Amino acid sequence: MSLDEMKRAAARAAIAFIPDNSVVGVGTGSTANHFIDALAEIKGRIDGAVASSEASAARLKANGITVYDMNAVDRIPVYVDGADEINRHLQAIKGGGAALTREKIVAAVAEQFICIADETKLVDVLGTFPLPVEVIPMARSHVARELVLLGGRPVYREGVLTDNGNVIIDVHGLQIAEPGKLEGEINQIVGVVTNGLFARRRADVLLLGTATGVQTYR
Ligand code: 5RP
Numbered sequence: 001m002s003l004d005e006m007k008r009a010a011a012r013a014a015i016a017f018i019p020d021n022s023v024v025g026v027g028t029g030s031t032a033n034h035f036i037d038a039l040a041e042i043k044g045r046i047d048g049a050v051a052s053s054e055a056s057a058a059r060l061k062a063n064g065i066t067v068y069d070m071n072a073v074d075r076i077p078v079y080v081d082g083a084d085e086i087n088r089h090l091q092a093i094k095g096g097g098a099a100l101t102r103e104k105i106v107a108a109v110a111e112q113f114i115c116i117a118d119e120t121k122l123v124d125v126l127g128t129f130p131l132p133v134e135v136i137p138m139a140r141s142h143v144a145r146e147l148v149l150l151g152g153r154p155v156y157r158e159g160v161l162t163d164n165g166n167v168i169i170d171v172h173g174l175q176i177a178e179p180g181k182l183e184g185e186i187n188q189i190v191g192v193v194t195n196g197l198f199a200r201r202r203a204d205v206l207l208l209g210t211a212t213g214v215q216t217y218r
Pocket of ligand 1: 027028029030031032081082083084094095096097098099100103
């Protein structure tokens, strides 16, 4: 089974978690794209979606699914999104697609966060995947210096602007023993919008696509 087939299987398994008539939180990336395609097949039984990126909003609309502004929605029972790395406590690194801030906002509102991923994303310790940090452009050098003090090796993601008009710094070389602590420390740096650690609001369920089927972790 290819990685893409594992992503697709995990994405399709998430459909079982979607309540009728709900507004669904939808993430960003190749696994989330599989989820959008699966959601299109049941669009008659949902109200619509809130998207964590302009790219996902466009794909949802192209599939005939109503996309709501986050501020127009009272509740999101379920948010479905991928991850770049996730550990067995269901704490994740996200933001490989530069959508981390909107992803974090939708995850914060959602009552349940269902993470969908292929088996290569499950790790013992977070940090092999460089940690994305969304930064206000004028604070780029200041934030990079502060990230060095926290033990990381910051690398500016050239040529990328987020949907919010900000830049991304990817932090290499971290072995993240305490994800919740580091998440808070980085978010305290002036000029940081947010970072890609989803530890304080971790996933509630992980649907992991593997060679032998979809495994569920809670
Ligand atoms: C985007 C993300 C994605 O969830 C993450 O990068 C995983 O992507 P993919 O499903 O393509 O492996 O955080 O900002």
